[in-house]
Structures are given as structure tokens and as C-alpha cells.
Amino acid sequence: MSKDKLGxxxxxxxxxxxxxxxxxxxxxxxxxxxxxxxxxxxATHREFTALMQIPITPVVLILxxxxxxxxxxxxxxxxxxxxxxxxxxxxxxVVSLTLFxxxxxxxxxxxxxxxxx
Amino acid sequence: MAETxxxxxxxxxxxxxxxxxxxxxITHRATGIVxxxxxxxxxxxxxxxxxxxxxxxxxxxxAGSWLGYLxxxxxxxxLFYHLLNGIRHLFWDAGHxxxxxTVTRTxxxxxxxxxxxTVIAWVLGLTVMGRI
Ligand code: HEM
Ligand code: HEM
Numbered sequence: 324m325s326k327d328k329l330g331x332x333x334x335x336x337x338x339x340x341x342x343x344x345x346x347x348x349x350x351x352x353x354x355x356x357x358x359x360x361x362x363x364x365x366a367t368h369r370e371f372t373a374l375m376q377i378p379i380t381p382v383v384l385i386l387x388x389x390x391x392x393x394x395x396x397x398x399x400x401x402x403x404x405x406x407x408x409x410x411x412x413x414x415x416x417v418v419s420l421t422l423f424x425x426x427x428x429x430x431x432x433x434x435x436x437x438x439x440x
Numbered sequence: 441m442a443e444t445x446x447x448x449x450x451x452x453x454x455x456x457x458x459x460x461x462x463x464x465x466i467t468h469r470a471t472g473i474v475x476x477x478x479x480x481x482x483x484x485x486x487x488x489x490x491x492x493x494x495x496x497x498x499x500x501x502x503a504g505s506w507l508g509y510l511x512x513x514x515x516x517x518x519l520f521y522h523l524l525n526g527i528r529h530l531f532w533d534a535g536h537x538x539x540x541x542t543v544t545r546t547x548x549x550x551x552x553x554x555x556x557x558t559v560i561a562w563v564l565g566l567t568v569m570g571r572i
Contacts (some may be wrong), residue, residue, distance in 0.1 A: 343530065343533060346526050346529075346530060347530065349523075349526075350523065350526075350527070353519065353523060357519075357561055360565060361564070361565040361568040361569055362568075364503070364504075364565065364569060365500070365504070365569055366500075368489065368492075368493040368496040368497070369493075371489060371496070372489075384486075388479075388482070388483065388486075391479050391482075392479060392483075395472075395475070395476045395479055398472050398476070399472075399473070399476055402469065402472075402473065427479070427480060427483045430483055430486075430487055431482075431483040431486055431487075433490070434483070434486040434487045434489065434490035435486060435490075437490040438486070438489055438490050
């Protein structure tokens with residue numbers, strides 16, 4: 324990838340817009356999680372997997388993990404860009420953040436599917 | 441250059457009087473960072489559940505310890521703050537609520553709402569679980 328493709332002047336608007344889009348999506352998803360928590364907290368493994376057999380639970384959890392992680396990645400990237408001034412360090416941190424986010428998304432979604440299966 | 445003593449200077453945070461606007465703004469960032477840690481833990485918890493009952497029990501024991509409760513409580517405060525203040529942000533993005541008076545009023549509303557929602561969520565949650 325060329326250096327010219329990076330930076331707020333090139334991707335800033337879509338970044339800004341995606342941060343808002345995921346924020347809006349997260350409002351109902353978070354409310355669903357808050358409603359789910361009393362059933363999750365203190366549940367045995369059997370009770371929890373039973374909850375995961377109801378299709379709405381894994382579906383909403385996957386959406387929550389995906390939107391939440393994407394929103395998190397966009398947000399933390401802005402924080403890094405604001406505070407880290409060395410270009411190499413900045414690049415290394417943003418790349419690490421991206422890889423870590425993909426790892427979490429894959430791990431989270433695979434776990435949810437295993438629990439629902 | 442010596443002729444411009446009254447130029448506005450950018451705020452020097454250490455000597456700048458804290459105001460509700462500035463304090464709430466940096467708190468949005470701080471809670472966003474705490475929530476990031478929360479999402480990581482949520483995924484870790486899901487991975488433990490998928491790995492099998494013994495890992496799941498260990499994760500539940502962590503969450504059920506006093507440290508787990510402390511973190512969950514702090515996490516819920518951050519979540520509701522970021523949620524309410526995030527909605528405030530979205531209204532600004534749509535071009536509403538910029539008058540200084542409105543900014544101050546919605547700022548306090550976010551703080552009061554955060555405390556209320558956190559208390560309500562925990563009272564409801566503990567009641568549903570039969571703890572109180
Ligand atoms: C708005 C956010 C949250 C609220 C209001 C909340 C509320 C609660 C409450 C009231 C308990 C009491 C548990 C008990 O006595 O068994 C609890 C425990 C627990 N919570 Fe949450 N929680 C929140 C976020 C989370 C998140 C994000 C997770 C991620 C997995 C989580 C996982 C757990 C677990 C595993 C327990 C088990 C405690 C136990 O076994 O006793 N909570 N939560
Ligand atoms: C999964 C939970 C969430 C995480 C991990 C998270 C994380 C973050 C982070 C790290 C930032 C960057 C802060 C900054 O640049 O100063 C941010 C910004 C933002 N968040 Fe969230 N957030 C979450 C949920 C939400 C929700 C539910 C909303 C709903 C309204 C929301 C609305 C916003 C908005 C509007 C911004 C941009 C603020 C700005 O431009 O300064 N977030 N979030």
C-alpha cells in the first residue's frame with residue numbers, strides 16, 4: 324500500500340462516518356446485552372448454552388461483537404493518531420490494533436457459533 | 441511580534457479551570473478506552489464458554505469475585521455514560537444542541553442519567569437473579 328493512501332486527509336470522512344454508523348447500531352445492541360446479562364450472570368454452562376440455542380441470542384451477539392469491535396478499532400485509532408507523533412510508532416500501533424481487532428472478531432464469532440451449534 | 445500580547449492561546453490544560461464541557465469531553469474518551477477493555481473481556485468470556493464447562497466455570501468465578509463485581513460495576517458506569525454522551529454527540533453531528541446553555545444542560549442530564557441507569561440496571565439485575 325502506498326503511503327499516500329493513509330492518513331485523515333484520505334480516509335478521514337469515511338472513518339468519521341463509520342464511527343457514527345456503528346455508534347447508532349450499538350444503541351439497540353447494547354440495550355439487548357443489558358437485558359441479557361441478568362440471565363447470563365450466575366448461569367451454569369448448561370443454562371448459558373440453552374440461552375444460545377434461541378436464534379436471536381447468537382444473532383444479536385454476533386452483530387454486537389462485530390459492530391462493537393469495529394467501533395472500538397476506529398475509536399482507538401483516533402486516540403493513537405492524537406497522542407503518538409512518531410510516524411513509525413504510529414504505523415506499528417495502528418497495524419497491531421487492526422490485527423488484534425481481526426483476531427478478536429474471529430475468536431468471538433467462532434465462539435458464539437460453537438455455543439449455538 | 442511583541443505587539444500581540446492578547447492573542448488567544450490554546451488552552452494549557454494544567455492551568456485551565458475545569459469546566460463541565462471539557463471534563464465531559466475527555467471522559468467520553470476515557471470511557472471509550474475502558475469499554476474497549478470490556479469488549480476484549482467479553483470476547484475472552486465467550487471463548488471460555490465455547491472451550492467447555494471447566495473454563496466457563498473459571499470465567500464465572502472471576503466475574504463473580506469481588507474484583508469482578510467491582511469491574512462490572514465500573515464497566516456499567518462507563519457504558520451508560522458513553523452511551524448517553526454518545527447520543528449527545530450524534531445530536532451535535534446532526535447540528536442540534538450547540539447553544540452554550542443547552543450544552544451545559546444536556547451535560548448535566550448525561551451525568552444524572554448515567555447514575556440513574558446504572559442503579560436501575562443493577563437493582564433490576566440483582567432482583568431478577570434473586571440476590572435482593
Ligand atoms: C451494563 C453492563 C452490566 C451490568 C449492569 C451487569 C450486571 C451484573 C450483575 C448485577 C451481576 C451480579 C451477578 C451475580 O450475583 O451472579 C453480574 C455478574 C456477571 N456479569 Fe455482568 N453486568 C454488566 C456487564 C457485563 C459484561 C459486559 C459481561 C461480559 C461477559 C458480564 C458478565 C457477567 C458474569 C459472567 C457475571 C457472573 C457473576 C456470577 O457468576 O456470580 N457482565 N453482572
Ligand atoms: C462496544 C462498546 C463501545 C466501545 C468499545 C466504544 C469505544 C469508543 C472509543 C475508543 C472512542 C474514541 C474516543 C475518542 O476519540 O476520544 C469512541 C467514540 C465514540 N463513541 Fe463509542 N464505544 C462503544 C459504544 C458506543 C455507543 C453505544 C455509542 C452510542 C451512542 C457510542 C458513541 C460514540 C461516538 C459518537 C464517538 C465519537 C466521539 C467523538 O467524535 O469524539 N459508542 N467510542
